[in-house]
Amino acid sequence: MTATLPTWARRRARVAKLSAAHRPAVELLAFYDRVLELQESVSRAANRFDWLSDGSTGSTLSLHRLPLDRCMPPFLRFVNDVGTASTDVLAAIAKRLGGSRSIATDVLQAFLSRRPLDEVAADLDHPPSSVEFFPRAFVQPLAEVLVATLPDREALSPPGGSNERHDPTSATCPRCNWPPQLAVIRDGSEIKGERLLLCALCSTEWVFTRLTCPQCRSIETNKLVYHVSDVWLQVRVEECQVCRTYLKEIDLRVDGLAVPMVDELASVELDLWAEEAGLEKLQRNLLGL
Secondary structure: OHHHOOHHHHHHHHHHHHHHHOHHHHHHHHHHHHHHHHHHHHHHHHOOOOOHHHHEEOOEEOHHHOOHHHHHHHHHHHHHHHHOOOOHHHHHHHHHHHHOHHHHHHHHHHHHOOOOOHHHHHHHOOOHHHHHHHHHHHHHHHHHHHHHHOOOHHHOOOOOOOOOOOOOOOOOOOOOOOOEEEEEEEOOOOOOOEEEEEEOOOOOEEEOOOOOOOOOOOOOHHHEEEEEOOOOOOEEEEEEOOOOEEEEEEEOOOOOOOOHHHHHHHOHHHHHHHHHOOOEEOOOOOOOO
């Protein structure tokens, strides 16, 4: 039944299921459920944003072209709504953003333009990863709505304008040029155990060559190590011993009801293990983990 639900309902249903099965992640998932609820509201409202189409060009996203003056009212509402149900750090940042439209504008503009948030984060006296949460959480549903309006994935072009199909060795999203959040393994119609990467921003999936590190492109198979857990059977940590980075891989052949984005975030103990092992995550998830 879960697999037939609409996208946002499917994600929230998965959060509920994992909360019941994995008690250590209950508080984290409770907050994420609230974020998903607010993101769903942004997604529904996006269908009425006549300016949203400015954020795409051809078959790719051009989020830096979104009009800031039109973005700011819904962004500030989102910041305020999240801030009332978040951690102390995020609540403090939400208060600062809500109290200064100029700071909030700087944060959103920097994010849309892919500029580092270090300077504005220093002014707010909080880590850039915490500040980034707000624009990333707000823009994610907008990006997903935009991607749904773009040409079929078979017509994807690499970021840069080529008419060729997306390079299967490219580890950046062919829609928005963001890095991947995770890898997905599923049986395709023609390929068994096909490996795809899932974008950390717009949730686009694209095929990526197996036995290759997405970070450094190493193909030294003896340096690509997989770690599994008795608790998270469908999730494994892909470690590259060449560049010492990792990302999680969700195997839908093990659990066909898994929702990769949710399972990646919920399996936080695997991130804690990887951090203790001295590994660096290729891309932190929405909650900075």
